[in-house]
Amino acid sequence: MTSPPPPNAPAADSGRADSGPSDSGPSVLDRVPGLALAVGIAVVATIVGRFVPLIGAPVTAIVIGLILATLRRPSARFTPGIKTASRFVLQLSVVVLGSQLSLAQIARVGVESLPVMLGTLVICLVAAYLIGRALGIVGDLRTLIGVGTGICGASAIAAVTPVIGAVSIDVAYAISTIFLFNVTAVLLFPVVGHALGMSQHAFGLFAGTAVNDMSSVVATATTYGPAATxxxxxxxxxRTLMIIPIALVLSAWAGRRIAAAEAGADPAPARSRVNVFRLVPWFLIGFVVVAAANSIGLIPTATHVPLSAVSVFLITVALGAIGLSTDLAGFRKAGPRPLILGGALWIVVSLASLGLQFAFGLA
Structure with a gap:
């Protein structure tokens, strides 16, 4: 169930793969007020996040943005900067995220981890489609909750949002839903791990596949032990690497959907006219290039922590802007069904992670 975009929401076609890394139209000066507001929110959210790490800066930013938008909706002069923050800054955060990955890490995780990671992802996406359809949730909101739960929470939503052109209300609902069950995991998973007698290694795999945002993964695993962390x-x-194939598939799907809508006909005739290279979003190319550079040592190890902080801050800026452009009236109209979908997927992924570990003798 997809709500109509609010007046200040990012344009629905912002997820086209052929769009460049920046908007066209407004000048740099036009963007300054909205960007400054989003950055200000991010700074406050970062400070709050340090005192309340369980919540974290990104979620705090979207809450602050929502509160400000509720008290007084930003005027038109803020719109260009808010759109830039919720679009380009969001994309840039995904590129910087690549600095935390290397191809060697995949090998170190080992073959034993891949069946659980891939299995939980496939099960989650299938469940998102089936349960979402049964609940009457269609379109972008179902997709965002599915990829957010199956891959890596806010980071996956950040990558997928510009690809499918999701409106801010869907992004806000998806992030809020996933955050709720991340907090539940932090409190419940260590108890489950001890009850099942899981080893540090097994619990680390459980937390890494069944909890989404990195802050929540760290919080959950730290409670269990340093090796698990x-x-x-x-x-x-x-697991974050799964963003790439999922986003590419969604990009191709979105391209066909747009082509069909423009042609007013079945998507099949337009399929041959789609340029495959234009289906690859610029920020995913950047993500892969940065990860490859990190793999061969071009990104110094000493910069990993600062770059990770930069990525989180950029996501925080973007989510603050999304909060500012969110229509709470439309948010309420979504009803409880998306929350039910998020809860169902969280349970499915948790059980799938445990089940696959036991099936492969990893628990």
């Missing part, structure tokens, strides 16, 4: 972080980083 180290393994969970590596699993989580490798």
């Amino acid at each position: 180290q393994f969970a972080v590596v699993v989580k980083l490798v």
